[in-house]
Amino acid sequence: MRFVLAIVSFVVGLLLVGLAVGQRTVFAPPSSLVAQSTAKSSAPVTVIPGTTLNANPGYQEINVRGSGDVFAAYGTTSDVQAWIGDAEHTTLRFDAQDGSLTGRTTGTDTSVPDPKGSDLWYQEYDGAGQFTVRLPQDVSVVIVGDGEDAAPSDVSVTWPRDTATPSVGPLLVAGGLFLLGGIALLVWAVLHQRRGRGPRRRSGGTRPPRVRASRRAAAAGAQVPSRGRRGRRAFVAVPVLLVGALTLAGCSSEYWPQGGAASPTPTATATGAADQAEPVAATKQQITRIVQRVASVAKRADAARDATLAAQRFTGAALELRKANYTIRAKDSDVDAPPAISADEVCVALPQQTDTWPRTIFAITAADCSAKTAAPQALTLTQETARDPYKVAYDVSLEADAQIPTLAPTSIGAALLAANTKLLTIAPDQVATAYADILSKDTASEYADLFAVQDDALRKTIGKAYKDKKAKALPDTAKIEYSSEIPDDGAVAFATDKAGALVSADLDEVEKVTPTASGAEVNTEGAVKALSGVDSSKKGISATYGVQVLFYVPPVGSDEKAVLLGFTQGLTAASEVQ
Incomplete structure (x- = not known):
């Protein structure tokens, strides 16, 4: 038993x-779940929404195949939809019953522009292949071919299985x-069996002990295997x-x-994305990439004096200054090129809190944020539509001792204040007008009490003292007149942490030199001569200097004054007086 x-x-x-x-x-169980697209569409764009990507838990392995051009990228769902616009596109959904991806096509436009290099994407992939991500619900993948033909239809998503x-x-x-x-x-x-087979007494006479065959064989010198060894091996x-x-x-x-309740799966986030209450125009990673692209275009355009190339990444006052510089350097090689934009480090990255357009971001770049070897540059960049690149509207060299106020983290961003807001000691759209008056009248200006005098290098460069000195240096046969022109809707104001604002603005300082005696002429030289193409004139010469400024403006009710943090100025136009 x-x-x-x-x-x-x-x-x-x-x-x-x-x-x-x-x-x-x-x-x-199988180690993964593969959903293959069954959609057949002529739409130039295919979209895999974040909801589809998160139809199953875990990372998402996306495989895209196509015979022609293949491009894939991902960004926030709102940005992807804005870039697509009215274009015809196929949206893929996960069919849990069939375990496949089904498509629904909407839109009317039959083509889209080249998506490569768009500032909206968190990451992009050029060419057919496979990439693995872990994207949250509000991030979607966009797939495009050449923008006109049908987008690649051989698409699959693989999720790991538990x-x-x-x-x-x-x-x-x-x-x-x-x-x-x-x-x-x-x-x-x-053991029990062995105990049951122990020696017993016999009633009869004695019998000689029986010698087993094995013992006889052993006595004869034969080798006999030990009994039970195989059993012990199996036993071990x-x-x-x-x-x-x-x-x-x-x-x-x-x-x-x-045991216990299952731990919640951490919310997946895309590279560069962050949890936040308000959407922001761009992440730190995107802003860094945008600055690098701007720096690359600026370097090539400055070297070739190519205004058309510069216009790809510059606009407004920043573009006008470069265009004028290119014209001047084409005729006068002694004139320096504009300061190079450093993309080595982005010291400050402040995006606007918005998910609509136009969008604005503010960045401070330097070769080394901790060093003082070169002046950092403050860039104010705008994006007009979802399909446009960010362009530099203001490129300002910061003062050596400029103290940037405390700003919100990149993941939170900052509000863009209205140009006529009453929340500051001076409205952003009045900053340029007020400061131009100070450059003309200095302490006699009605706005003098609103601006700090200390460390204002621009006043020393083109302020009233400079203007008076230049006027006195002219001969009696000529006179000089100064005036200012303020572009409309040019100011950009980012809110700071303590209710103040960083205000970027521009103004044009116009110098008009005219003869005062009959037969007298006004001679030109240097940059004015190169840009105007006029050696001398009996009518006079008008020169316009574009000035880009960055101010910290304190909140209304504060005892602080507006402080000039940096500026860039240069000749932008010159011509004979008509």
Whole structure:
């Protein structure tokens, strides 16, 4: 009976261990779920929304194939939709019943522009292939061919499957216990049997002891295998196998039930994305990439004096200054090129809080943010529509001792204040007008009390003292007149942490030199001569200097004054007086 129980225990143990091993081999669940697109459409764009990507948990492996041009990128869903606009596009959804991706086509336009290099994308992939991401619900993938033909239709998304088998551990342990029990029963049965076969007394006469054949063979010198060795080997192999199985079971949490409530899966985020209450125009990673692209275009345009190339990344006052510089340098090689834009480090990245257009971002760049070897540059960039690149509207060299006020983190961004807001000591759209008056009248200006005098290098450069000195240096046969022109809707104001604002603005300082005596002429030189193309004139010469400024303007009710943080100025126009 004991042998029967041992055999039954062994059989049950082996069955349990075999079942456990089978769950990790024959009966193991698939390691991934692959959903293949079944959509056939002529639309030039295919979109995989964040909701589709998160239809199953885990990372998303996206595979895109196509015979022609293949491009894929991802960005916030709102940005992707804005870039697509009215273009015909196929939106892929996950069909849980069929385990496939089904498409729905909407839109009317039959083509889209080249999506490569768009400032909206978090990341982009050029060419067919596979990429793995873990995107949240509000980030979508856009797939485009050449922009006119149908987008690649061979698209699949793969999600990892939960391959945990929590019953493996308990089954292995239970099987091990049964095997150990079988061993114990077997040992008990063997010992009991041996005790039952012990020596007994015989009633008759004595008989000589029987010598077994094995003993006789041994006495004759033959080698006889030890009895029971094979059984002992098998007896040892079972515990070794059992210990190995139990050790394997203890190596992975996938083999055991997890007690308590399941831990929530962390929310997936795209590279560069951040959790925030308000949407922002761009992330730190995007702003850094935008600045690098701007710096690259500026370097090539400045070297080639190519205004058309510069217009790809510059606009407004910043573009006018470069265009004039290119014209001047074409005729006068001694004139310096505009200061190069450094993209080595982005010291400050402040996006506007918005998900609509136009959009604005503010950045401070330098070769080394911690060093003072070169003046950092403050860039104010705008994006008119979703399909336009960001362009530099203001490129300002910061003062050496400029103290930038505390700003919000990049992930939070800042509000763009209205040009006529009453929340500041002076409205942003009045900053240029007021400061132009100070450059003309200095302390006699009605706005003098609103602006700090200390460390204002621009006043020393083109202020009233400079103007008076230049007027006195003219001969009696000529006179000089100064005036200012303020562009409409030019000011950009970013809110700071303490209710103040960073205000970027521009103004044009016009110098008009005219003769006062009959027959007198006004001679030109340097940049004015190169830009105007006039050597001398009896009518006079008008020169316009564009001035870009960056101010910190305190909140209304504050005792602080507006502080000039930086400026850039240069000749932008010159001509004969008409």
